[in-house]
Amino acid sequence: GEDVEQSLFLSVREGDSSVINCTYTDSSSTYLYWYKQEPGAGLQLLTYIFSNMDMKQDQRLTVLLNKKDKHLSLRIADTQTGDSAIYFCAETGGTSYGKLTFGQGTILTVHP
Amino acid sequence: GAVVSQHPSRVICKSGTSVKIECRSLDFQATTMFWYRQFPKQSLMLMATSNEGSKATYEQGVEKDKFLINHASLTLSTLTVTSAHPEDSSFYICSASEGEGYEQYFGPGTRLTVT
Numbered sequence: 172g173e174d175v176e177q178s179l180f181l182s183v184r185e186g187d188s189s190v191i192n193c194t195y196t197d198s199s200s201t202y203l204y205w206y207k208q209e210p211g212a213g214l215q216l217l218t219y220i221f222s223n224m225d226m227k228q229d230q231r232l233t234v235l236l237n238k239k240d241k242h243l244s245l246r247i248a249d250t251q252t253g254d255s256a257i258y259f260c261a262e263t264g265g266t267s268y269g270k271l272t273f274g275q276g277t278i279l280t281v282h283p
Numbered sequence: 284g285a286v287v288s289q290h291p292s293r294v295i296c297k298s299g300t301s302v303k304i305e306c307r308s309l310d311f312q313a314t315t316m317f318w319y320r321q322f323p324k325q326s327l328m329l330m331a332t333s334n335e336g337s338k339a340t341y342e343q344g345v346e347k348d349k350f351l352i353n354h355a356s357l358t359l360s361t362l363t364v365t366s367a368h369p370e371d372s373s374f375y376i377c378s379a380s381e382g383e384g385y386e387q388y389f390g391p392g393t394r395l396t397v398t
Binding site: 211276 | 287289317325326327329332376378385386388389391392394
């Protein structure tokens with residue numbers, strides 16, 4: 172079945188850029204997503220990218236997609252302490268359209 | 284826009300009882316709703332997918348008689364955990380999508396504790 176992998180931890184200093192990486196196995200993925208989860212809360216959709224795109228920018232967020240390597244990244248510019256959270260990448264598409272497959276989540280810690 | 288609510292946010296129940304969790308899309312009509320379960324420090328596990336007016340589709344390994352899902356309207360889906368057991372204690376999150384469903388919006392989650 173589909174598999175999505177992420178590194179578990181990332182620690183950065185306030186003001187630096189954060190890059191969270193994700194790899195996936197389903198070559199028929201149509202949409203790829205980044206979600207943010209704060210402690211005890213649900214998931215907030217940050218951004219998503221369609222599989223025929225290489226890059227998408229939305230204010231401080233930049234998503235890069237390398238479809239050949241099945242690699243997705245999320246760059247957060249000027250990271251703030253409020254960005255500390257768990258970030259999940261997820262994909263959908265192929266025969267399971269609408270059903271999201273999530274990575275394990277990356278815990279981002281931002282130090283002052 | 285695209286707000287999804289869940290009720291209750293926290294619930295404690297005794298073993299053997301049933302508990303119902305509601306998921307509502309507040310400002311859009313949800314063609315499809317999804318129910319997830321999340322264990323501490325782990326990712327989300329899809330339990331089932333429900334479309335309004337039809338039976339839910341359960342993922343492999345999820346007992347449909349234990350986790351009853353009803354998608355009664357385009358804005359409401361309910362998950363009932365029947366004969367609750369301490370092992371059912373978890374964080375349950377719903378999501379909803381409209382139209383083609385490529386954007387899913389998540390509720391804030393319900394923390395269930397079974398004593």
